[in-house]
Amino acid sequence: MSSNRPYLLRALHQWIVDNSMTPHILVNADVENIQVPVSAVRNGKVVLNVDPAAVQNLEIGNDYLTCSARFNGASQSLFVPIFAILAIYARENGQGMMFADELSTKQDDGDAVDGADNNPQPRKDRSHLQLIK
Numbered sequence: 575m576s577s578n579r580p581y582l583l584r585a586l587h588q589w590i591v592d593n594s595m596t597p598h599i600l601v602n603a604d605v606e607n608i609q610v611p612v613s614a615v616r617n618g619k620v621v622l623n624v625d626p627a628a629v630q631n632l633e634i635g636n637d638y639l640t641c642s643a644r645f646n647g648a649s650q651s652l653f654v655p656i657f658a659i660l661a662i663y664a665r666e667n668g669q670g671m672m673f674a675d676e677l678s679t680k681q682d683d684g685d686a687v688d689g690a691d692n693n694p695q696p697r698k699d700r701s702h703l704q705l706i707k
């Protein structure tokens with residue numbers, strides 16, 4: 575099946591806007607082919623305001639997010655692969671959703687041969703929580 579991330583992003587974006595809040599996305603800026611302002615990147619991540627009043631021509635497709643936004647008075651085109659988006663949330667109250675980092679999952683998939691996992695290390699997407707009785 576295809577990823578549910580773009581569908582969830584579109585739905586949560588609409589939900590945040592419908593509730594008169596400001597949608598922000600947290601993006602892993604270390605992925606290939608990403609186009610974001612380098613000056614906005616902190617520790618390999620960037621937070622982008624994707625409110626309809628802040629961006630133009632916002633498109634949240636199945637593979638990428640594109641729009642135009644102003645940074646320091648200059649308009650810039652943004653291109654963000656969907657798998658690079660780590661979270662979407664409302665600026666005002668923090669409600670939203672975080673996503674697993676698909677970058678490490680995509681890299682791990684390329685290492686597998688015939689469906690076998692050649693990496694004996696535990697997967698990072700597994701919860702650290704334990705059931706206590």
